[in-house]
Amino acid sequence: MRLAIYLVAAAALLGAAYLVFQVIVKRAYLRRGQLDAPAIVLQLLIWFAFALFPYLYSPGDWAWFWAHPHPIGRGMGAIVVVLLVAGLAGLVAAIAQLGVIRFVGARAAALQVSGLYRVTRNPQLVALFPLVVGLALLRPTWFALGWVTIYCVMAHLMVLAEETHLRRRFGEAYDQYCAQVPRYVGR
DSSP, X not given: OHXXXXXXXXXXXXXXXHIIIIIIIHHHHHHHSSOOHHHHHHHHHHHHXXXXXHHHHSOGGGSSTTSSOOTTOHHHHHXXXXXXXXXXXXXXXXXXXXXXXXXXXXXXXXXXXXXXXXXXXXXHHHXXXXXXXXXXXXXXXXXXXXXXXXHHHHHHHHHHHHHHHHHHHHTHHHHHHHHHSOSSSOO
């Protein structure tokens, strides 16, 4: 029964993410060239729901990430700490480089192609990935793996909406940038 509830909740969260990122955010970008207040609030609510997901829909022994000692020993604990610190540091660096106002969808005067944006077109989302994996490893279960998968799908939906906007806004310059820099990592 718990698995069925988890799967229904995951489908609902992903459906809401699709609606927000692929419909509402795209519409805001199309109409205004930047996110409006409702689109920003809805995006924040979707990510907040994602952050609460393990607490609400995981087995009781994984009810909260730090409620219990790590189950698989010190070696994995060190890996978790590295993932959490690396993810948090990368996220802070990416937001600092872009600026908080542009981070939440304000109109960009120019295409950002320097610093972390020379390595990946989506440094915030790439930095969040090890953070999410590190948190999931605190209570490694199939539910935790599901949470990481939900993150990947939600992040990709968000990226697709942003790419449509950036392609429309910057045209050929954005296409050249995409040819040189990977969406996430690697080639």
